[in-house]
Amino acid sequence: MTSEKTPAKKDNSEKDLVRLNKLLAERGLASRRGADKLIAEGLVMVNGKKVYELGIKVNPNKDKILVDGKPIKSKSQNIYVMFNKPKNVITSMNDPLERPTVADFVADLPARVFPIGRLDWDSEGLLLLTNDGEFAQKVMHPKTEVTKTYHVKLEGQPQLYQIKKLLTGVSIPGGRVKAKHVEKLKPIKAAGKKTSDKNDWYKIVITEGKNHQVREMFKKIGFDVLKLHRVAIGKLRIGQLGRGEMVFLNEAATQRVFLPDLPEETHGRRDVRHKSKRVKDEELTRKKFDKALDKK
Numbered sequence: 388m389t390s391e392k393t394p395a396k397k398d399n400s401e402k403d404l405v406r407l408n409k410l411l412a413e414r415g416l417a418s419r420r421g422a423d424k425l426i427a428e429g430l431v432m433v434n435g436k437k438v439y440e441l442g443i444k445v446n447p448n449k450d451k452i453l454v455d456g457k458p459i460k461s462k463s464q465n466i467y468v469m470f471n472k473p474k475n476v477i478t479s480m481n482d483p484l485e486r487p488t489v490a491d492f493v494a495d496l497p498a499r500v501f502p503i504g505r506l507d508w509d510s511e512g513l514l515l516l517t518n519d520g521e522f523a524q525k526v527m528h529p530k531t532e533v534t535k536t537y538h539v540k541l542e543g544q545p546q547l548y549q550i551k552k553l554l555t556g557v558s559i560p561g562g563r564v565k566a567k568h569v570e571k572l573k574p575i576k577a578a579g580k581k582t583s584d585k586n587d588w589y590k591i592v593i594t595e596g597k598n599h600q601v602r603e604m605f606k607k608i609g610f611d612v613l614k615l616h617r618v619a620i621g622k623l624r625i626g627q628l629g630r631g632e633m634v635f636l637n638e639a640a641t642q643r644v645f646l647p648d649l650p651e652e653t654h655g656r657r658d659v660r661h662k663s664k665r666v667k668d669e670e671l672t673r674k675k676f677d678k679a680l681d682k683k
Contacts, residue, residue: 404444407431410452412520414459415499419524430455463498465519467636471628472514478505489514492631503527504596512537512617513625515644516633526620526644532594534567534648536619537601542611544587549608553591559603566604568592568649586613592648622646 411422411431429437432453433445445452452459470492472478480490480501489502493516503515503523517523526533556565572588591601602612618625621644628634 403446403448405447407433407438407443407445407452408441409520410445410447411454411459412524414462415465415501415518415520416454416459417501418503418520418527420527421501422520425454432456460499463518465522466496466498466500466517467519467522467641468493468496468500468516468633469623469625469628469636469640470514470516470633471625471630472506472511473630474509474511477508478502478514489516492633506617507599507602507615510615510617511630512615513620513623514617515620522641527596529595531645532647533621533644534592534594534619535596535617536590536592536648538572538614538616538618539589539591539601539605539612540614541587541589541605542613543609544585545589545605545608545610549610550589552608553604557604557607559597559600559607561597561600561603562595564593564595564597564600564604566591566593567647619648620644622648 407426408419408422411417411425412419416422417425423441425431426438426441426443429439431438433443433450435451470489472489475487476491477486477488479488482488486508493500498518500516500518501523503517503526506512506514515523515526525531550569550571553566553569556563558564568591570590572590574584574588591604593600593604597603601615605612623636623640623643
C-alpha cells in the first residue's frame with residue numbers, strides 16, 4: 388500500500404496495486420462513491436491503521452483490509468437484482484431508527500448487495516441492487532445520463548404552460564433541472580375504487596438524481612405529488628413485478644439500463660393536455676405564473 392500513514396510492504400509490485408475505493412467496490416461493499424465515504428469516515432483500516440486518503444492504493448493479495456472491523460471478503464460472482472420497493476421502506480442497508488429497510492428483503496440473496504441510487508421513503512417502484520461497484524458507478528455517473536421514468540399522481544390539474552416549465556427547466560434545492568419528457572396519462576381505474584377527475588397522472592422522465600427531484604419539480608410549478616412510482620430505469624421496466632418482489636437480471640437485462648426511455652420526439656407535442664379554447668385568459672394566467680415563478 389502506498390501511503391505515508393500506512394506504509395506498504397516493500398515487496399508490493401506496482402502491477403498488483405489498486406485504488407482502495409475500487410477494491411471495495413469490486414468486493415460489493417459499496418459503489419466507488421460509497422467507498423470514498425467509508426474511507427473518509429474512518430471506517431477502513433489497512434494493516435492495522437485507519438486510512439483517510441481517498442486516492443490510496445493497496446495490494447489486495449498482501450494488505451490486511453478491514454471495513455467497520457470486518458475483513459473484506461474475496462471477490463464473489465456479480466449479481467444484479469431488480470426490486471420493487473414498497474412505500475415506507477428506507478433505501479438503505481441499515482437504519483438507526485429501526486425502520487424497515489431494503490436489507491430486510493435481501494437477507495437470503497447469495498451475496499451482499501447494495502442499492503444503486505435511492506427512492507424516497509414514501510415513493511415506490513424500481514430499485515436496482517448489486518454487488519458490482521463498477522456497474523453502480525456507471526449507472527449513477529452524471530455523464531451516463533441514465534433515464535429514470537416515473538408515474539406521478541398530482542393534487543390538481545396543471546395547464547400546458549406549467550408543464551412546459553418542467554421541460555425548459557426549473558430551479559430546485561440542489562440546482563437547476565429539467566425533464567427529458569412529460570406526458571399526461573389516462574387515470575387507471577381499479578376495480579371497486581372510485582377515480583377522481585380532479586387529480587391528474589403524469590409520466591415524467593429525468594436523467595439527474597437530485598434529492599426529492601420529481602416532487603420538488605412539480606412543487607415548483609405549484610402542485611404536490613400524491614403518489615410517485617418509478618416504472619423504469621433506462622429501458623429496464625418493472626412490468627408486473629409485485630411490491631416487495633425481486634428478480635435476478637442477466638447481462639442483456641442490465642444493458643437495457645443504458646438505453647434511453649424516450650420517444651422519438653420529445654418536444655412537448657404529445658406531452659400534455661390540449662390547449663384551452665380560452666386562449667387570451669390562459670395567456671394572461673401564464674404571464675402571471677411566469678412572474679411568480681421567477682420570484683421563487
